Amino acid sequence: MLSKTSTSNRRETISxxxxxxxxxMTPLWTKGEVKKRIQTISKEANLEVxxxxxxxxxxxxxxxxxxxxxxxxxxxxxxxxxxxxxxxxGALPKTERVRVPxxxxxxxxxxxxAAQRKAxxxxxxxxxxxxxxxxxxxxxxxxxHLVYRPFFILKCDSYGKKKVKFHLMFDAVSGQYQRLSxxxxxxxxxxxxxxxxxxxxxxxxxxxxxxxGELQ
Amino acid sequence: MVSIAVVIIYMLVVLGIGIYVRRTGIAETxxxxxxxxxxxxxxxxxxTHQSTSMSGYMFLGAGSMAYTTGxxxxxxxxxxxxxxPLDLSIVGRRLRRFTKLTGALTSxxxxxxxxPMPAVRWFGAIVxxxxxxxxxxxxxxxxxxxxxxxxxxxxxxxxxxxxAVIVTYTFLGGYYAVAWTDFLQGCVMLIGIQAILxxxxxxxxxxxxxxxxxxxxxxxxxxxxxPGNMYKGMWGLVIGAVLLWSIGYMGWPHVIVRNMAIDxxxxxxxxxxxxxxxxxxxxxxxxxxxxxxxxLIPGLVDPEMAIFETAHLLLPAVMFGIVMAAVMAAIMSxxxxxxxxxxxxxxxxxxxxxxxxxxTEKRLVxxxxxxxxxxxxxxxILAITRPPAxxxxxxxxxxxxxxxxxxxxxxxxxxxxxNKYGALSSMVVGTIVAMVWTLADLAPVTGMSxxxxxxxxxxxxxxxxSLVTPxxxxxxxxxxxxxxxxxxxxxxxxxxxxxxxxxxxKCVTAFINERVLEGAFxx
Numbered sequence: 014m015l016s017k018t019s020t021s022n023r024r025e026t027i028s029x030x031x032x033x034x035x036x037x038m039t040p041l042w043t044k045g046e047v048k049k050r051i052q053t054i055s056k057e058a059n060l061e062v063x064x065x066x067x068x069x070x071x072x073x074x075x076x077x078x079x080x081x082x083x084x085x086x087x088x089x090x091x092x093x094x095x096x097x098x099x100x101x102x103g104a105l106p107k108t109e110r111v112r113v114p115x116x117x118x119x120x121x122x123x124x125x126x127a128a129q130r131k132a133x134x135x136x137x138x139x140x141x142x143x144x145x146x147x148x149x150x151x152x153x154x155x156x157x158h159l160v161y162r163p164f165f166i167l168k169c170d171s172y173g174k175k176k177v178k179f180h181l182m183f184d185a186v187s188g189q190y191q192r193l194s195x196x197x198x199x200x201x202x203x204x205x206x207x208x209x210x211x212x213x214x215x216x217x218x219x220x221x222x223x224x225x226g227e228l229q
Numbered sequence: 230m231v232s233i234a235v236v237i238i239y240m241l242v243v244l245g246i247g248i249y250v251r252r253t254g255i256a257e258t259x260x261x262x263x264x265x266x267x268x269x270x271x272x273x274x275x276x277t278h279q280s281t282s283m284s285g286y287m288f289l290g291a292g293s294m295a296y297t298t299g300x301x302x303x304x305x306x307x308x309x310x311x312x313x314p315l316d317l318s319i320v321g322r323r324l325r326r327f328t329k330l331t332g333a334l335t336s337x338x339x340x341x342x343x344x345p346m347p348a349v350r351w352f353g354a355i356v357x358x359x360x361x362x363x364x365x366x367x368x369x370x371x372x373x374x375x376x377x378x379x380x381x382x383x384x385x386x387x388x389x390x391x392x393a394v395i396v397t398y399t400f401l402g403g404y405y406a407v408a409w410t411d412f413l414q415g416c417v418m419l420i421g422i423q424a425i426l427x428x429x430x431x432x433x434x435x436x437x438x439x440x441x442x443x444x445x446x447x448x449x450x451x452x453x454x455x456p457g458n459m460y461k462g463m464w465g466l467v468i469g470a471v472l473l474w475s476i477g478y479m480g481w482p483h484v485i486v487r488n489m490a491i492d493x494x495x496x497x498x499x500x501x502x503x504x505x506x507x508x509x510x511x512x513x514x515x516x517x518x519x520x521x522x523x524x525l526i527p528g529l530v531d532p533e534m535a536i537f538e539t540a541h542l543l544l545p546a547v548m549f550g551i552v553m554a555a556v557m558a559a560i561m562s563x564x565x566x567x568x569x570x571x572x573x574x575x576x577x578x579x580x581x582x583x584x585x586x587x588x589t590e591k592r593l594v595x596x597x598x599x600x601x602x603x604x605x606x607x608x609x610i611l612a613i614t615r616p617p618a619x620x621x622x623x624x625x626x627x628x629x630x631x632x633x634x635x636x637x638x639x640x641x642x643x644x645x646x647x648n649k650y651g652a653l654s655s656m657v658v659g660t661i662v663a664m665v666w667t668l669a670d671l672a673p674v675t676g677m678s679x680x681x682x683x684x685x686x687x688x689x690x691x692x693x694x695s696l697v698t699p700x701x702x703x704x705x706x707x708x709x710x711x712x713x714x715x716x717x718x719x720x721x722x723x724x725x726x727x728x729x730x731x732x733x734x735k736c737v738t739a740f741i742n743e744r745v746l747e748g749a750f751x752x
Contacts (some may be wrong), residue, residue, distance in 0.1 A: 051722070054721050054722055054725055055719045055720065055721035055722050057719070058719035058720075058721070058722065060719075060722075065750075065751070066741070066750055068737055068740065068741070070733055070736075070737065093732060093733060093736075095733075095736040095740075096732040096733065096735065096736045098732045098733075100729075116744065116749050116750075119736070119737070119740050164733075164737065166737075166741065169722075171719050173719060175719065177717075177718065177719065179718055181722075181726075182730070182733070182734055182737050184727075184730065187727075189726075189727035189729075189730055190725075190726055190727060190730070191726050191727055191728075191730035191731060191733070191734040192718060192723075192726055192734065193734055193737060193738045193741065194330065194711055194738050195738060195741055195742065195745075
């Protein structure tokens with residue numbers, strides 16, 4: 014069973030832990046707007062929405078220059094540093110430096126070199142697939158930054174025809190959301206705590222080296 | 230010529246679907262190729278579920294059985310009406326959630342996630358691949374016979390053409406193409422069988438004409454125990470017949486994988502309704518048509534041709550073409566699913582799990598495609614050189630799959646105490662009993678069908694072994710609890726949630742659950 018603490022206890026816990034400065038994508042949604050948005054999606058569900066937590070999700074953001082024959086272009090790619098999933102983007106999001114409780118920041122688990130390889134092969138694949146060309150573009154990296162995407166964790170109670178309790182994570186930048194399966198620890202594939210800490214430390218160090226240019 | 234044109238158009242359309250899906254790029258990832266990115270809606274899920282289960286058997290085997298045993302054959306049809314809805318209701322939701330949570334992409338992979346033991350995967354994959362191969366060979370034989378009637382081409386050429394079409398769209402589009410072609414094929418089957426049903430029914434003078442005509446031929450044909458009361462008192466066979474086509478669906482890997490690919494778990498309820506509607510219109514129809522054939526065309530040399538011959542006798546060329554397309558649809562919709570299931574089991578459950586665990590996703594898709602082609606070549610050789618009887622092969626494979634997998638799938642989703650030792654021993658015993666029972670032809674002697682006997686033995690072993698060995702690990706039980714505890718979200722909230730955030734949601738869930746365990750967060 015999960016431990017239950019009151020809201021005041023939770024605040025106390027967060028305020029006593031250390032803070033850390035990160036580069037976060039600038040949120041476009043406030044807590045109030047998020048609650049309103051979810052409630053208006055399904056009025057008949059009669060939802061009570063509470064923002065119970067903020068979570069910062071790490072992405073390694075790459076900017077590349079593409080050269081195909083005489084044509085030049087730019088491409089941006091984000092690699093999810095926890096799950097390792099990559100995505101291309103049309104532009105870079107606005108970012109800001111913020112100081113947040115360390116406990117809300119998700120640790121990176123993906124090797125940054127592997128992330129870079131993924132980003133490059135993803136851009137090449139996306140380019141050749143979209144343009145229907147056989148020639149792969151030449152890629153030159155222009156910048157790479159570790160940025161965090163802010164998510165609100167919402168606790169929702171539906172008092173409509175069907176009474177359902179559920180959790181959502183809400184992307185404070187795009188306004189999209191997805192259900193979370195909270196309540197029972199899904200640790201089927203989790204590593205042991207000590208190994209996990211070592212793994213995270215290793216990735217952190219490598220990440221520092223990649224971002225500072227020590228490791229190319 | 231007209232009927233040939235209808236069949237050719239139909240084949241070009243299914244090929245077009247395969248090519249279109251290939252161009253969308255959906256089938257280029259592991260989950261995309263094997264499960265259509267889990268984006269299949271309720272109606273298509275119901276249709277692919279039904280058309281996959283109802284193979285060439287429905288037009289050849291069911292026809293043959295009804296033609297030779299009369300009303301007794303309806304026991305099989307009675308079970309079939311329940312098959313799809315039961316599977317979607319009982320297994321669907323839990324299987325969809327468990328496999329999504331654990332990332333399982335094949336039905337055999339689900340077994341290893343639920344019962345973490347390499348031998349479970351090995352044994353399951355080998356039984357699955359072999360059964361799929363024999364099953365798809367029976368479908369290839371049916372395709373050859375069916376196409377031969379329409380085109381007049383030799384059997385060998387027809388098998389080659391039929392398999393070539395199936396392999397092409399399965400190879401190109403993977404599960405997504407298979408599901409959508411199955412949907413189309415399900416529609417064609419429904420139109421075709423209704424056309425021949427009402428024409429044949431009118432030709433014999435309706436229900437009273439049918440009963441009196443059959444009684445005149447042989448009074449045993451209208452009895453529930455078969456001609457000459459040959460199955461009298463054999464309740465074991467009757468229960469086996471009903472079970473085979475009703476709960477049996479829950480043990481067939483190529484059918485339960487349909488539950489894993491549905492868009493949302495909440496879509497399963499409408500899928501059940503679609504499945505019911507389809508079955509009410511389709512399932513009994515081939516049996517009734519073949520009963521009419523007893524009166525219309527007595528003394529058929531090959532009873533498996535009962536429905537073909539009736540259609541040929543009664544329908545105009547265009548309608549005959551549609552019926553033939555329906556027959557081909559029934560065969561192809563099952564064969565494509567079998568090919569894909571066999572190939573994905575080989576690629577994911579054997580190659581990726583035991584031979585090359587470091588294989589990339591791209592390589593996995595490549596190996597699956599190669600396996601589709603390889604399996605088709607071996608099937609072709611067997612279908613040409615040693616063609617099995619369609620009905621016997623389908624019943625044999627169905628029995629073995631049911632006995633091997635049904636108890637472990639259902640108990641795995643509903644019984645937390647069920648463990649890996651129980652699962653492995655249940656699968657081994659179920660497979661052996663069903664095979665021995667069929668090969669030694671023990672059913673007529675004992676009055677118990679091989680499927681029923683296999684399930685009973687498999688279930689008993691499963692319970693006993695699970696209870697005398699240690700319970701499953703906490704992680705497995707937690708995953709199962711999580712899969713069964715999630716309630717569907719209110720309609721619009723579910724619909725508007727963003728699927729592309731699913732990978733992040735999985736990681737955030739694990740992160741928050743860890744924080745909760747540490748006492749840092751409360752949810």
